[in-house]
Amino acid sequence: MVIASTLAAGSAGTVETRHLDLPDPVTLDCGRELRGVRVAYETYGTLSPARDNAILVCHALSGDAHAAGRSADRPAASTRDGFAAEHRDGALGWWDGMIGPGKAFDTDRYFVISTNLLGGCRGTTGPSSTDPATGAPYGSTFPVITVSDMVRTQRAFLDALGIGRLAAVAGGSLGGMQALEWAVRYPDQVDSIVVIASTHALHPQGVAWNAIAREAITRDPAWRGGDYYGTGSAPDAGMGVARMVGHVTYLSAPALDTKFGRRLQFADDLRYTLTEPEFAVESYLRHQADAFVTRFDANTYLTLSRALTYFDLARGHDSLDRALAAVTARTLLIAFTSDWLYPPAASQEIDAALRALGKPTELHVIDAPYGHDCFLLEEERQTPIVRRFLAGG
Amino acid sequence: MVIASTLAAGSAGTVETRHLDLPDPVTLDCGRELRGVRVAYETYGTLSPARDNAILVCHALSGDAHAAGRSADRPAASTRDGFAAEHRDGALGWWDGMIGPGKAFDTDRYFVISTNLLGGCRGTTGPSSTDPATGAPYGSTFPVITVSDMVRTQRAFLDALGIGRLAAVAGGSLGGMQALEWAVRYPDQVDSIVVIASTHALHPQGVAWNAIAREAITRDPAWRGGDYYGTGSAPDAGMGVARMVGHVTYLSAPALDTKFGRRLQFADDLRYTLTEPEFAVESYLRHQADAFVTRFDANTYLTLSRALTYFDLARGHDSLDRALAAVTARTLLIAFTSDWLYPPAASQEIDAALRALGKPTELHVIDAPYGHDCFLLEEERQTPIVRRFLAGG
Numbered sequence: 001m002v003i004a005s006t007l008a009a010g011s012a013g014t015v016e017t018r019h020l021d022l023p024d025p026v027t028l029d030c031g032r033e034l035r036g037v038r039v040a041y042e043t044y045g046t047l048s049p050a051r052d053n054a055i056l057v058c059h060a061l062s063g064d065a066h067a068a069g070r071s072a073d074r075p076a077a078s079t080r081d082g083f084a085a086e087h088r089d090g091a092l093g094w095w096d097g098m099i100g101p102g103k104a105f106d107t108d109r110y111f112v113i114s115t116n117l118l119g120g121c122r123g124t125t126g127p128s129s130t131d132p133a134t135g136a137p138y139g140s141t142f143p144v145i146t147v148s149d150m151v152r153t154q155r156a157f158l159d160a161l162g163i164g165r166l167a168a169v170a171g172g173s174l175g176g177m178q179a180l181e182w183a184v185r186y187p188d189q190v191d192s193i194v195v196i197a198s199t200h201a202l203h204p205q206g207v208a209w210n211a212i213a214r215e216a217i218t219r220d221p222a223w224r225g226g227d228y229y230g231t232g233s234a235p236d237a238g239m240g241v242a243r244m245v246g247h248v249t250y251l252s253a254p255a256l257d258t259k260f261g262r263r264l265q266f267a268d269d270l271r272y273t274l275t276e277p278e279f280a281v282e283s284y285l286r287h288q289a290d291a292f293v294t295r296f297d298a299n300t301y302l303t304l305s306r307a308l309t310y311f312d313l314a315r316g317h318d319s320l321d322r323a324l325a326a327v328t329a330r331t332l333l334i335a336f337t338s339d340w341l342y343p344p345a346a347s348q349e350i351d352a353a354l355r356a357l358g359k360p361t362e363l364h365v366i367d368a369p370y371g372h373d374c375f376l377l378e379e380e381r382q383t384p385i386v387r388r389f390l391a392g393g
Numbered sequence: 394m395v396i397a398s399t400l401a402a403g404s405a406g407t408v409e410t411r412h413l414d415l416p417d418p419v420t421l422d423c424g425r426e427l428r429g430v431r432v433a434y435e436t437y438g439t440l441s442p443a444r445d446n447a448i449l450v451c452h453a454l455s456g457d458a459h460a461a462g463r464s465a466d467r468p469a470a471s472t473r474d475g476f477a478a479e480h481r482d483g484a485l486g487w488w489d490g491m492i493g494p495g496k497a498f499d500t501d502r503y504f505v506i507s508t509n510l511l512g513g514c515r516g517t518t519g520p521s522s523t524d525p526a527t528g529a530p531y532g533s534t535f536p537v538i539t540v541s542d543m544v545r546t547q548r549a550f551l552d553a554l555g556i557g558r559l560a561a562v563a564g565g566s567l568g569g570m571q572a573l574e575w576a577v578r579y580p581d582q583v584d585s586i587v588v589i590a591s592t593h594a595l596h597p598q599g600v601a602w603n604a605i606a607r608e609a610i611t612r613d614p615a616w617r618g619g620d621y622y623g624t625g626s627a628p629d630a631g632m633g634v635a636r637m638v639g640h641v642t643y644l645s646a647p648a649l650d651t652k653f654g655r656r657l658q659f660a661d662d663l664r665y666t667l668t669e670p671e672f673a674v675e676s677y678l679r680h681q682a683d684a685f686v687t688r689f690d691a692n693t694y695l696t697l698s699r700a701l702t703y704f705d706l707a708r709g710h711d712s713l714d715r716a717l718a719a720v721t722a723r724t725l726l727i728a729f730t731s732d733w734l735y736p737p738a739a740s741q742e743i744d745a746a747l748r749a750l751g752k753p754t755e756l757h758v759i760d761a762p763y764g765h766d767c768f769l770l771e772e773e774r775q776t777p778i779v780r781r782f783l784a785g786g
Contacts, residue, residue, distance in 0.1 A: 144665035219630035237612035272537035
């Protein structure tokens with residue numbers, strides 16, 4: 001087939017985040033129920049009369065429902081991560097390079113839906129939301145949730161929208177976990193999944209990084225066991241440290257060499273300071289931390305970090321093979337050579353397991369230097385792969 | 394030559410940490426002077442009548458003067474790091490496997506000297522020491538020091554001991570930086586250097602990890618700008634996070650896979666907790682953090698972390714080649730394939746630079762899986778290399 005040029009690819013336009021209240025409680029893996037769940041979402045493109053062109057895109061830890069186009073109500077604060085995100089138009093969605101007319105997820109053809117995750121802090125019910133039972137924020141009483149819970153919430157949301165089947169579920173990182181969970185949990189309702197820079201189960205070093213990030217937050221006295229809402233302070237200091245750990249794990253060591261080297265930030269000579277940034281990379285990390293805490297809730301960080309650590313597709317199925325046995329969706333896996341947080345090995349394992357089961361699967365390992373951030377940076381190289389895959393081969 | 398069997402290698406015996414007060418102030422790179430500097434040290438073996446068999450061993454970030462033998466006064470608290478350190482006899486020195494009769498640094502032949510670093514918290518003058526000018530602990534007034542300052546202090550200490558030339562200076566990690574600095578700073582006073590798992594300049598990702606560790610400490614309100622002595626509390630929460638970051642960077646991802654995998658710590662099922670360790674690796678990190686804060690001072694952590702980040706052998710010399718031009722010592726470099734914090738590439742750069750200058754150098758890259766911790770764990774494989782090198786070839 002002929003791949004349309006992406007040169008003429010356009011914008012999804014000005015979009016507004018909308019909200020939908022689920023009619024029924026969501027039952028969670030932990031055994032609890034959440035009542036009055038609200039879901040923040042955006043849509044791009046038009047639902048076909050046959051309702052067969054819907055694609056759900058799932059965001060990663062720090063994203064939100066604003067995946068594409070220009071935000072009508074939030075002109076400055078981008079949830080885009082990755083190198084040079086700070087220099088980007090803040091109103092653009094975090095996956096604007098991939099979603100729009102003529103783009104990878106082509107809104108001339110597909111009806112693309114993006115929701116803020118359950119547990120989030122950008123419109124969907126999460127720890128900072130008001131508990132209808134008490135009229136106060138959940139805080140420490142918000143349940144510990146799983147990727148399954150997120151997907152169950154998305155299913156209920158799509159039911160409310162009147163959408164049964166999905167042409168595709170797509171996402172990177174934690175978003176890719178959701179796509180995998182969809183294929184396993186609702187095999188007859190998903191035609192295809194696009195799983196980018198993700199895994200069926202985070203490796204122990206990734207578990208460790210996430211544990212450290214959570215420790216940094218929960219050891220901050222301002223966290224107050226999770227009940228900091230209304231106190232006038234928040235565990236910004238700890239979440240800043242968590243964010244710094246995240247940033248280093250999202251990048252590769254060679255990318256840090258290239259971008260910063262050992263360049264000093266402010267002077268040619270050492271300033272002999274323990275507390276101020278001296279090297280450019282130190283200054284970068286502090287800047288990232290400071291920017292992040294203005295837009296993100298610490299309890300949501302804890303909640304999503306725990307969920308992605310728990311995620312293990314094989315759990316309850318004895319093995320990955322058995323977990324994937326019921327899958328009917330076509331699977332596209334993309335991984336990046338320099339991604340050491342979600343290394344290609346995991347995608348290779350998923351691909352091999354699906355292949356052994358005779359399921360349609362394809363894996364592309366892209367040679368790129370930016371680490372895990374590649375999934376947001378290497379849009380140009382992912383675009384023809386995703387377009388061809390969605391077109392059916 | 395024949396390498397003596399290490400099977401019969403013995404213990405350096407019961408040793409006591411002694412202290413020496415330097416007669417003169419130490420002038421520091423930052424321009425300040427430190428008066429009344431005390432140095433904690435231990436020695437193993439006997440100084441030859443010709444005073445030509447002295448070896449200085451230099452510890453890394455969390456070590457101390459107790460490098461070998463059994464401590465007379467500290468029977469429980471080991472400063473040994475690395476895998477399974479918690480199961481080791483706490484009275485043994487951190488490099489006991491390498492120092493003793495018949496061992497790599499053979500105390501039947503050499504007079505081995507180990508000092509606690511300037512800035513330390515185990516007997517040598519550091520931030521927690523009393524400032525003679527005020528009678529109170531230095532705290533925030535302790536100067537920011539460098540690896541050169543540490544080495545200058547060691548030089549003054551050896552002068553006071555009446556030792557001019559050193560047969561060798563040896564150390565791993567930050568200890569290796571000191572060995573390199575000795576060879577550059579005092580070329581006519583060092584016969585050889587043994588530089589293990591070290592570098593001429595920490596790479597940007599290592600700079601980043603150290604910045605995060607320091608941020609974790611300085612963002613802890615209990616740090617109080619460095620003046621927490623006598624307040625009844627200390628930034629243990631933040632230093633615990635710093636230590637966790639350290640531990641993950643000291644190990645390799647495959648070593649974490651092998652040791653922990655995704656094994657749950659306490660139960661077969663998830664417990665749905667944000668704050669308690671769930672995976673074995675989470676529990677391990679918390680245990681390491683809790684143990685570390687009982688024995689280490691946070692300001693010393695900041696001080697040594699900053700010094701090793703600053704260290705750059707080429708600084709002030711235009712290039713590594715020029716920095717090494719004056720070196721006369723024979724150089725032994727050892728690196729480990731899985732060490733991603735101090736990767737073999739840096740040792741290769743030093744080796745190549747020395748070789749290009751026609752200096753005697755040898756590099757051994759040991760294929761071992763434990764990451765940076767290898768320098769404390771792979772003693773058996775390092776022993777014949779070090780013995781042969783010290784014997785003169």
